[in-house]
Amino acid sequence: MRVSPSPTKAAAVALALGMVVTGCAAGAGETRSGLTLGYFPNITHAPALVGVENGIYDEALGDTGFSTQTFNAGPDVINALFSGDVDAAFVGPNPTINGWAQSGGQALRIVAGSTSGGAGLVVRPGIDDVDDLRGTTLASPQLGNTQDVALRWFVRGQGWEADTAGGGDISIIPQENPEAVSSFGAGEIDGAWLPEPHLSRLRVEYGAELLVDEADMWPQTEGRFVTTNLIVSARFLEEQPEAVRALLEAHVASVDWINDNPERARETATRHLAELTGSELNPEVAEAALDNLTFTADPVAASLRSGAEHAEAVGLLEPVDLNGIYALDPLNDVLAEAGHGPVAGLEGQGSA
Incomplete structure (x- = not known):
């Protein structure tokens, strides 16, 4: 933003x-x-x-x-x-x-x-809870875009750091949605915070797991x-x-x-x-x-x-x-x- x-x-x-x-x-x-x-x-x-x-x-x-x-x-x-x-x-x-x-x-x-609705963090199998995210590489569609902000806000809420250069406790790499899907399929990233239908593509086509549903981050508006x-x-x-x-x-x-x-x-x-x-x-x-x-x-x-x-x-x-x-x-x-x-x-x- x-x-x-x-x-x-x-x-x-x-x-x-x-x-x-x-x-x-x-x-x-x-x-x-x-x-x-x-x-x-x-x-x-x-x-x-x-x-x-x-x-x-x-x-x-x-x-x-x-x-x-x-x-x-x-x-x-x-x-x-x-x-x-x-x-x-x-x-x-x-x-x-x-x-x-x-x-x-x-x-x-x-x-x-x-x-x-329709956005969240999808990750590779083996990342079973939030604590497993430390040290991983995650994609967002674009630096400062809606999903990128959501991901960085989530990371901040865990007490972690993630800078705009891809450093920190979690590496956040901006990638356009189709590129993130391809990168996930190639094993180049561990997950991504994506909107639909790309979120469902990773789940249906690549077996990704939904670790964080963004709706859960909005209790004040009932999801x-x-x-x-x-x-x-x-x-x-x-x-x-x-x-x-x-x-x-x-x-x-x-x-x-x-x-x-x-x-x-x-x-x-x-x-x-x-x-x-x-x-x-x-x-x-x-x-x-x-x-x-x-x-x-x-x-x-x-x-x-x-x-x-x-x-x-x-x-x-x-x-x-x-x-x-x-x-x-x-x-x-x-x-x-x-x-x-x-x-x-x-x-x-x-x-x-």
């Missing part, structure tokens, strides 16, 4: 933000018509996979116009939001916080939750923690609130359909993934991964703030004020119409 970009990146962010503020991102001060939604070809973005595949967003947005763009990394999503290439996106808590901090709270708002948010451009929210409401109607409908039709949802999500990536996810992995995830419009706001505090504690985030990051009033209107209860932001207020 690092929020101290290099001078070059800071300049790029400032330029992009300037374009958003002045209206140049859409071209010559014009507002681009329609809504463009960004998402990942990843099972943790199942509400997007299902909603796009089933035409739920197309139907809800109607004459507004709807298009999509897929990404493989959170920072790319945030840059696209800054530049106006996308208006809304499914993205994890780490890039969300980074975008909020880099823009001084100007560029984005979290308008809904999407996914909770729930944010994995994916739905964010929108602050400018788009201000200028096209009805389009955002239609997006939220589609999002809630997609989440409800997944929860009401788990088997069909798995088939739909994996079919759309195959269309996007050209390869099919192992059905056993897909089933295990989806069983380990909770799809909900609740952003589990308390876990976002705690995650930021954890990142600060392990030295990977400068202090950041998150008040105002949520704009949940439109979502709560949609939830009420759909027969659901309201969700809360950081201070217990819909738009806190």
